[in-house]
Amino acid sequence: MERAHRAVLRKLRVEMSDQLLVSDTIVPFLYQEDILTDAQVEEIENQVTNRQKTLKLLEILPTRGPRAFRTFLRALQDFSWVRDRLLLELQAAPGPAEDCWIPDSDLQRIPTDRELSRLASRLGTEWEVVLMDLGLSAEAVFRCRSDHTLSTHSAVLAGLVQWRRAEGKKATLDWLQRSLQGAGVHPSVLQDALA
Template sequence: MDPAHRAVLRKHRLELSGQLLVSDTIVPFLYQEEILTDAQVEDIESRSTERQKTLRLLDLLPSRGPRAFQSFLLSLQDFSWVRDLLLQELQTPPEPGPTDACRLPESVLRRVPSDQELSKLALRLGAEWESVLLDLGLSAEALFRCRFDHSLSSQVAALAGLVQWRRAEGKRATVERLLQSLQSAGIHSAVLEDVLKISS
């Protein structure tokens, strides 16, 4: 999914969860379009309230490929005001983000973070760790596995996910890519600068 589409869904997450009823038309449409799998539909439908179902769908969508956002818009036939809100948001130029304030040198941005750096970062992520890992491209299944295997510590779960991302991406698992995902989750670049001990 395009980072701009991810950002829009994240920004309006709570608003969407209060307005959408996903069970009737949205989830069946996304299943029909092969955006959602059988297991994901079951996962969504197992939630006890419509709000929880919508939040779970919004968790899954970013990892469902390049067609996911457009298919989601198409599924909003009965919620045209929500679709209009998202489209209007996309047409508004973004405000300058924390990227502009990043003080990391090019040589650092291009390298792959070490185990120690990932461990320090996992300690600093807090509740946003799942959003960061989804943005990095970890599947919802892989994220669930990290959460399940390390249920007693979100820090260890976050570290397991970060290490998995680095292993999967190889040389593409750069500090710059990590920075993009942190900023998408609303985490300032200063957090990563501090982890990498870059002086101002």
């Protein structure tokens, strides 16, 4: 999935979770079109509320390849207003030249606990790649995931704090920004965390 598509899905995540009913037509269509696997359909359907099902789908969708976004738009036939909103937002998305900018003075400092927590809440499925790029071992990332099975936010935050503690004064926002970019995370995610 293209970076712009991931960014739009992330931006409208909460709005879509309040408006979509994914079990009836969307999930079956995505399964039929080989976007979702049996296990992913089961993972979505095992969520308790419709909102949780939608959020789970939106978490999985960016990992499903280049056809995922366009197929998702086709699956929104019964929710044309959501599809129109996604397309409108995609057209209004900033181009590469308009990427978010963080002052150099900020990039040289160490992120605070609050900033790391806000970043942890904004990272999607790419969080493990980010942590490994920051220097955490696969074992450390696995430990973060297994120690916090009920909360992805807590797992990501634990990994970010572990990175900051291990690297000390070298754990700057610049390093963090480069790792996020390497994982395909839009620069606005870090900028939002710093706001």
